[in-house]
Amino acid sequence: MTTTATPAVLAFVEDKWQEAFSNLNHHQPGISGLMTLxxxxxxxxxxxxxxxxxxxxxxxxxxxxxxxxDVLGQTRLLYTVLENFLDDMHQQEYLIKHxxxxxxxxxxxxxxxxxxxQLVNRLVEWFNAWHPLAEYDSSSVPDLWLADSQDDAPKSLxxxxxxxxxxAFxxxxxxxxxxxxxxxxxxLVASTLPISDDMSDNVKLDQSAWESFFALGLVERYESLIASVCYEHIEGYIRKTCEGKWSEKMLTGMREWMTKKMVPWMCLPYARGAKNSEEAGKMMSGVGSRFDYHVCKVLCDLRTSEIFDMIVDFPDxxxxxxxxxECLHRVDQRSNxxxxxxxxxxxxxxHPGADTKDILTQYVSIIKCLRVVDPPGVLLYKVADPIRRYLRDRPDTIRCIVADLVGDGENGTSLVDDNDPLVPLVSRDVEDYTDVTWEPEPLDAGPDFRANKPGDIVSTLVSIYESKDLFVKELQVLLAQRLLNVTDGNYEKERRNIEILKVRFGEAALQVCEVMLRDMTDSRRIDQHVQSQxxxxxxxIIISRHFWPTLQTGTFTLPSRLRAVQEEYxxxxxxxxxxxxxxxxxxMGTVKIEVELQDRTLEVDVxxxxxxxxxxxxxxDRWSVDELIAQMGRIDRPSVSKGLxxxxxxxxxxxxxTDNYRLLEIAEEPSSEPGAVPASRSAISMDELPGAQTAQQQQAEQVRMYWKFIEGMLTNLGLLPLDRIQTMLKFAPGYDRSIEQxxxxxxxxxxxxxxxxxxxxWRLNR
Structure with a gap:
């Protein structure tokens, strides 16, 4: 089937053809315009x-x-020529690819x-060789403006x-x-950084290298890669320079290094075309802030990884x-x-291998260090909680703290600085919101931060436990042991300790200690009277039974001569x-004896x-341990073994x-065998004497009477947490113990x- 166009369509097509031909021919006669085109x-x-x-x-x-x-622009064929050029580039791409x-x-x-x-330089050669205007500057075509349509704004050629x-390239x-x-x-980019000695074999590039990078668009395409090179270089330099160096501030020096060394390099990729330092500063304002942030973050991460050793090394x-x-103010790494x-x-x-004294010493250092880092104490509150719970479960924590308070530290170190002012223990009273120095809680503070906010070092240590009564009881125990160990009658040191502790714990809590001290002086006066009669x-030493801590029991039958002296006194x-x-x-006590043997006479305190x-x-001359126990009455085997x-x-x-002993009338020569114990050490240290029961021992004895209640709970209810046991025990008659006890x-x-x-x-062990 065939169709024919209507006369109107044919006329329209012919008009359009003539119009297009006329445009291409520039309205010139014949085809001269087409020849020019x-x-x-x-x-x-x-x-x-x-x-x-x-x-x-x-x-x-x-x-x-x-x-x-110009001709192509007038005929609207400029972009067609450019597209043809881009197609030719694509066909010649194999040359570069090879x-x-x-x-x-x-x-x-x-x-x-x-x-x-070398590859970058070669690609720049290709870029310049294929660039149509590589050999012509903008002044060669100053007045040529092209537009693809009447609606488009004209653009320079x-x-x-x-x-x-x-x-396209x-x-x-x-x-x-x-x-x-x-x-x-x-x-390659890293080789352009301001690194000295160890980079001698790498390529050293100048500003022309960066011009090549810009020409090929590598700076824009690999912007994150270039930034990562800078980040890694900063991180490596900071770690190399600052690691393990805690005795001087390093952040200021790192920022000066950035200004002198890194900023000039960073101007190459980030401030291209800047005419002066002020213009470069404006162009790099955002970049500079980002890299300063990275400096603070790297130093913060480094110091965070070293924080435990830094605390050990405090105050250096x-x-x-x-x-x-300062870094934490710039970088939010507090949780880390x-x-x-x-x-x-x-x-x-x-862990069990750490001594309680060492844990307390490190805890005090943590308190001091974190108060430098975070004065409000939020970080300390979050870090200290596991330490406090662990110390609370250690049986000798209170004794270590109390021994330090009265200057009885074993290794000569003190948890409390002697220069710190003596202040009463901080009480957790209701806050005074009218105080001009009052400040709200920090944003990252926990719900119990304000209630548990610590005061001075002593208050912080005492606050490990809910009540200071345990510390007061332990003070009484320690003072009792120290008073019993005094042999020269000089109690001034103990009297001074009591006066110091009154400031912290109050006079009411130390009344019993004053009675104990008075007993010692009265005991000497009474003994002088008895000796005069x-x-x-x-x-x-005569003490008041109701005011002294419970002394460790251990009675045995004294020999007849010693009993006679006691009865007469x-x-x-x-x-x-x-x-x-x-x-x-x-x-308890010591006895000065004189032992006459065949070849020697000994005077010793035992x-x-x-x-x-x-x-x-x-x-x-010969006795066994069992025979000695039978002769000495109510005495346990360890006490006899210790005496022997x-x-x-x-x-x-x-x-x-084994367990059989002989009297040495004639002394034997000291053993030369490795590991032999010499016989020249003193008879006994006063610290080895039986003393007062510790506060924990006394509290445990007092709680023991409630074992039947605890046993019944665990039998009927099975597994129970400690706080649930504490709540149920409060219904028991006379129960007034704390959860720590x-x-x-x-x-x-x-x-x-x-x-x-x-x-x-907790459950019963079945």
């Missing part, structure tokens, strides 16, 4: 044609080129960044050609570069802590600091104080148990067989095998 097309196409580097570009008259593009493969193959074999530099060419280059190029380019590490404080320090404490501090070899005391009676603690053993050996050990060390006795007793019950604890839950 054809010539202009040829000149423009040849001018834009990409050529191999071995083929030189022909020289063109700029005026002719301009006229040719060279890229050769260079990258060499680089992958050697990992030499100089090959990447140079701008149109350059933009299209640059985009970059696109082709990126499509043929292998993934390994980014790795090599990163090394105070400058580093001040740097950390808390997490890191808590992990380090758990791994290196809170009837001289005696016995010089007892007791009669004289009763005559002096008819309303009072002496109850002897025969296992405990009463050892004196009783010596008297028994005066009856016969004292005499063995003095060279008075010798163990011939209950925890001490439960730990003692666990050691005895009565209960089992797992994940904070």
């Amino acid at each position: 054809s010539k202009a097309w040829k000149i423009a196409a040849d001018f834009l044609r990409p050529r191999p580097l071995s083929q030189p570009r022909p020289k063109y008259n700029p005026v002719e080129v301009k006229m040719a593009f 060279e890229v493969e050769e260079y990258m193959s060499k680089y992958e074999e050697t990992d030499d960044p100089r090959i990447i530099a 140079g701008h149109v050609v350059t933009d299209h060419f640059t985009v 970059h696109t082709h280059i990126y499509s043929i570069l292998p993934p390994s190029f980014s790795r090599g380019f990163k090394v 590490s105070k400058p580093a802590l001040e740097d950390l404080k 600091l808390v997490s890191t320090l808590r992990k380090a404490n758990k791994k290196r501090l809170l 009837k001289p005696s070899l016995l010089h007892p 007791a009669r004289e005391y009763t005559a002096f104080k008819p309303d009072k009676k002496l109850v002897w603690l025969s296992h 405990p009463p148990v050892s004196a009783a053993i010596v008297e028994l050996f005066s009856e016969r 050990l004292v005499l063995v060390d003095l060279g008075i006795l010798k163990e011939e067989e 209950l925890g001490m007793y439960m730990e003692a019950a666990r050691r005895e095998g009565l209960v089992v604890a797992k994940d904070g839950m």
Whole structure:
């Protein structure tokens, strides 16, 4: 079936054809306009044609080129010519691709960044060779403005050609570069950094290298890679310079290094075209802030990883802590600091192998250090919680703290600085919101931060426990032991300690201690009176039973001569104080004895148990431990063994067989065998004497009466947490113990095998 166009359609097509022909022919007679257009097309196409580097570009008259593009612009064929040029570029792409493969193959074999530099230079040569206007500046075509349609704004010829060419060339280059190029380019960029000695073998590039990078669009494409090079260089330099150096502030020096060394380098990629330093500063304002942030973050991460050792080294590490404080204001890494320090404490501090004194010393250092880093105390509150809970479960924590408060530290170190002012313990009263110094809680403070906010060091240590009563009781125990150990009658040191502790704990809490101190002076006065009435070899210490801590029990039968001396002294005391009676603690104190043997005479101070053993050996030369126990009455085997050990060390006795001892009438030569114990050490230290029960021991004894209630709970209810046991025990008659005291007793019950604890839950051990 055939169809024919209507006359109207044919007329419309003919008009359009004539109009197009007229435009192409420039309204000239014949086809002269078409000939001019054809010539202009040829000149423009040849001018834009990409050529191999071995083929030189022909020289063109700029005026002719301009006229040719003018003709094409008027006929709206400029973009068609450009598209044809881009197609030619795509067809010639294999020339560049072949060279890229050769260079990258060499680089992958050697990992030499100089090959990447050679490749970049070669690509710049291709870029300049194919750039249509590479040999012409903008003044060559100043008045040529082109528009593809009447509605488009006119554009300069140079701008149109350059933009299209640059985009197309970059696109082709990126499509043929292998993934390994980014790795090599990163090394190449790193080689331009201001690194000295160890980079001598790397390529040293100047500003012209960065011009090549910009020409190929590498700076924009690999912007994040260039930034990562800078980040890594900053991180490496800071770690190399600052690691382990805590005695001086480093942050200011790092910022000066950035200004002098890194900023000039950073102007190359980030401030291209800046005419002066002020203009460069404006262009790099955002970049500079970002890299300063990175400096603070790297230093903060470094100091965070070293925080435990910095605390150990305090106060020498105070400058580093001040740097950390400034970095934390710039970088939000507070939670990371808390997490890191808590992990380090758990791994290196809170374990059975660490001594309680060392844990307390580190805890005090943590308090001081974190107050430098975070004065409000939020970080300290979050870090200290596991330490406080661990110390609360240690049986000797209170004793260590109290011993330090009265200046009885074992290693000569003190938890409390002598220069710190003496202040009363901080009380947790209701806040005074009218106080002009009141401040709201920090944003990251916990719900109990205000209630548990610590004061001075002593208040912080005492606040480990809910009540200060335990500390007061332990003070009484320690003072009792110290008073009993005084042999010269000088109690000024203890009196001074009591006055100091009154400031912290209050006078009411230390009244019992004053009674104990008065007992010691009264005891000397009473002894002087008794001795004046009837001289005696016995010089007892007489104490008030109701005001002293419970003394450790350990009675045994004294030898007859010692008992006679005690009874005679007791009669004289009763005559002096008819309303009072002496109850002897025969296992405590020392006895000065004179032992006459065949070849020597010894005068030594020994405990009463050892004196009783010596008297028994005066009856016969050999005794077994069981025989001695039978003769001495109510006494346990460890006490007898300890008394025998004292005499063995003095060279008075010798163990011939297990638990069988012989009197050494004639001294034996010291053993020369490795590991032999010399017999020259002192008889006994006063610290080894039986003393007062610790506060924990007393509290455990008091809680023991409620074991039946606890046993019934665990039998009927199964697993129970400690706080639930505490709540239910409050219904028991007369129960007024704290949860810490209950925890001490439960730990003692666990050691005895009565209960089992797992994940904070307690059950009976069946």
